[in-house]
Amino acid sequence: MDIDISIVLMTLVNFFILVLILKHFFWEKIQLTIEERQNYVDEKLIKADEDSQKAKMYLLENQRILQSAKEEGKxxxxxxxxxxxxxxxxxxxxxxxxxxxxxxxxxxxxxxxKEKAEYEVKKQAVDLAVQLSIKALEENMDESKHRQLIGDFITKVGM
Known part of the structure; x- marks a missing residue:
């Protein structure tokens, strides 16, 4: 395979001419577009970092609030x-x-x-004693009769 130097030279010249034409007409526009794109990407990365920092801050704040709520609940x-x-x-x-x-x-x-019952018992005893005295006075009593009345009295009183 033979390489023709003239074709190679012509191709190189054409390439350099093409590069010069592109550089003259399009290089600045391409450069501006690349810079704009780079700035856009940088802004998005900065915003993403800021958002990430905010999210971490909100997470910490939410954890603090949650802990505070737990303590308040306790x-x-x-x-x-x-x-x-x-x-x-x-x-x-x-x-x-x-x-x-x-x-x-x-x-x-x-x-x-208890006091009422004691009073009633005393009252009955007095009544019986009065009745016994009345009977004793009404009758001429000998000693046996007298003992019998006392026995009846004790039986009625319940002693």
Missing amino acids: KITEKQKEKGNKIYQEIIDNANEEAKSLLERAKVEIQRE
Whole structure:
């Protein structure tokens, strides 16, 4: 294969002429377009970095808010638990006081009933003694009759 130098030279000359024509008419436009494109890409990269920083900042802020909400929730839960325990204790205390009050009233009522029963027994004993005295005065009694009346009296009194 033979290489023809004239063809190679002509091709090189044509290439350089083409490059000169392209450089003269299109080089600046191509350069401007490339620069615009490079600026556009740089702006998008900067904006992406800014957006990434904002997203990280928002993520940290959201985590802080979430943690704060969790702590506030714990505080509210603890307050409600304490309030519930306080109410529970108040109910228990009130129930104990009511039970003590009922017990005291029952004791007072029992004491009254006891005193009333004792009064009735004494009253009956006095009535029986009066009746016995009346019978003893009405009758002439000898000692056996007198003992019999006392025996009847003791039987009626229940001693």
